[in-house]
Amino acid sequence: MLLRRRLLRGLPRARRSRGRDPAGEDPEHGGLVQGAPDAMAEEMSPRPFLRPITSEWLFRHPRYLRYMVREFSCLFIGGYTLLLVAGLKSLSEGRAAYEAFLEGLRSPAGIAFHVLALAFATYHSITWFNLTPKALPLQLGEAFVPDVAISGAHFALWGVLSLALLYFAGAF
Numbered sequence: 001m002l003l004r005r006r007l008l009r010g011l012p013r014a015r016r017s018r019g020r021d022p023a024g025e026d027p028e029h030g031g032l033v034q035g036a037p038d039a040m041a042e043e044m045s046p047r048p049f050l051r052p053i054t055s056e057w058l059f060r061h062p063r064y065l066r067y068m069v070r071e072f073s074c075l076f077i078g079g080y081t082l083l084l085v086a087g088l089k090s091l092s093e094g095r096a097a098y099e100a101f102l103e104g105l106r107s108p109a110g111i112a113f114h115v116l117a118l119a120f121a122t123y124h125s126i127t128w129f130n131l132t133p134k135a136l137p138l139q140l141g142e143a144f145v146p147d148v149a150i151s152g153a154h155f156a157l158w159g160v161l162s163l164a165l166l167y168f169a170g171a172f
Contacts, residue, residue, distance in 0.1 A: 070127050073120035080117040129154040 058064040090101035104110055132154060133147035166172060 066127070070124060073124040076117045076120040077124060079113070080121070083113075125158065129158070 058068045087098075087101055090097040105114070129151050133145075133150040136150075138145040138150060
C-alpha cells in the first residue's frame with residue numbers, strides 16, 4: 001500500500017485508478033486517454049540502489065547483536081573441534097605425546113579457552129533450541145504444536161543426555 005501511495009503521489013487525482021476525469025476520456029474509443037506518456041520514456045538507472053551501511057549496524061537492535069554473537073560462537077565450536085582432533089592425534093602418537101597435550105590443556109590459556117568454548121556452546125545450543133520451532137513447525141492434525149513444547153522437549157533431552165554422559169564418565 002505504501003508503494004502504491006508513493007507511485008500515485010505525483011499524479012493528478014484524475015489519473016489515479018479510482019478517479020475519473022471527463023476531460024481525459026476519449027469519446028471515440030470509450031475509454032481513458034493514455035496517461036503519463038513522458039513517464040514511460042524515462043530511463044531507469046542500470047545500478048540498483050544500495051543503502052549505505054555503517055560498521056556499527058549490528059548495535060542498532062539487540063536482535064542483530066544476538067545474531068552476530070551466535071554466528072561468532074561457531075568459531076569457538078570449530079576451534080574446540082580442532083582441539084579434539086589434535087588430542088586424538090597426540091593419543092595415537094603415544095603416551096608421552098598425549099601427556100604433553102593434557103599438560104597444555106591444564107595451562108591458564110587452555111582453561112580460559114575451555115571456559116569460553118563452554119559458554120559459547122551453551123549460548124549456541126540455547127539459541128538453536130529456541131529457533132527450532134520457528135524453523136520446523138510441527139503440525140498434529142489441524143493444529144500446530146506449541147513452540148514451548150518443541151523447545152521444552154529439546155531442552156529436556158539435552159539435560160537427560162548431559163546427565164547420562166556425566167554418569168558414564170564417572171561424575172556420579
